[in-house]
Amino acid sequence: MAADRSGRGGSGGRGAGAGRTGGRPPRRRSAFTPPRQVRLRDGEGKPVVPDAEPNGEPTEAHRTDGERLQKVLAGAGFGSRRACEALISGGRVRVDGEIVQEQGVRVDPAAQVIHVDGRRLQLDESKLTLVLNKPRAVVSAMSDPEGRRDLSEFTAAHSQRLYHVGRLDYETEGLLLLTNDGELAHRLTHPSFEVDKTYVCRFDAPGGPPRGLVKVLREGVELDDGPARADRARVLAQDGREAVVEVTLHEGRNRIVRRMFASQGFELTALMRTRIGPVVLGDLPTGTTRELTGRELGTLMAEVGL
Incomplete structure (x- = not known):
């Protein structure tokens, strides 16, 4: 298969030219890609348009003992x-x-x-938000009554009590946020804020994926719990046997990506989440965590009205 597990290789991909640097090591990909414009939201998830210019009125922000x-x-x-x-x-x-x-x-x-x-400064040092590259065969819970591998092993090194933001199913790998900021977690999972999530999907496709597959995913498919539509979709790689397609959507229904492909007759053999809003998985090794940078966290908080 031309693409690696994260879907970054393949014909036409960036990974294809990694060896043509004249002996120089490849540039490290940034783990953060800011949106073109910070999407400010209020507490109910509605867009907020900030004032273009200061209104010239005296501020009430001043604290004499600050x-x-x-x-x-x-x-x-x-x-x-x-x-x-x-x-x-x-x-x-x-x-x-x-x-x-x-x-x-x-x-x-x-x-x-x-x-x-437009980006929020998180100045509360007691708050911690991590990115985890969740491996396959790990349940998205802090404990599991069936004795399966769970998220507790990835939070053991931190004194804070962390919770996962949303879920990835047992066989899905990739980006999962862990935080002790309850308000941030609530807003990231609330549908009114429509935070984008990007997935790389691998499946068997003898002869290549149908030409209309990407279009169908963008236009929407009918599932048993209602219609579902990808905001963006594109083919990353194909070799006549398998294909890798990247999809971005803002819905969070259970197993929605797998079900969208299944509705078109394709069973995913691998699924990885690579982005949540402005936060990108990058080259974080499987099974490891990193703390969000201040810029990442500020942009993420601004998108959900914090």
Whole structure:
């Protein structure tokens, strides 16, 4: 099969030219690809269009006993204090929903909500969110009465009590989020926020997949619990025996990807989730975890109205 397990090889794929770098090691793929535009949402999942310009009214964000805003931004990784002052004067920082442009404003990072360019700063150090590359034959639960391999082995190294966000079925591998942030977990799984998820699907396809398969997936198929439609779908690889198709959808019904292919007569032999919203699995080894970067987490929180 031309593609590897993650579907990144194959004819025309990036992996095909990995050996033509003149002896140089291939560039490491980023584990984060930001969306073209941060999709701000309110608490009910409805889109929010931020003000294009500050309204010029005095801010109520100032807390006399707080920390200077530019110091908080610098500590969160937004550069030097001078660079953070430029962010503030440029109207790119919001505190509790209000644009702050005054220098020297003091804030309480434990109690106030701060956004930069629409991305939320997570300043609560007690909160932890991880990406897990879940292996096959692992149940998406912290314990299993049948004694099968579960998620507890991947959280044992952390003192926080972590929970999985959504599920991957027993035979499906790939990206699963683990967090102790209950509000983030709730919003990521709530259908009103429509967070995109991308899957790489492998199946037997003697002679290649039918030309109309991708179109059918995009237009929608009928399942026993209602219609289902892929937001995007494309063929990644095929060799006359097997095919690899990537699909993106925002629904989270049980085994929905497998059932969509089954409705067209194809049983998936492998299924991997590679993306949730702006968070990408990248080259994270199977069975390992990593903590979300501040930029990933901020964009993810902004997409679900936090």
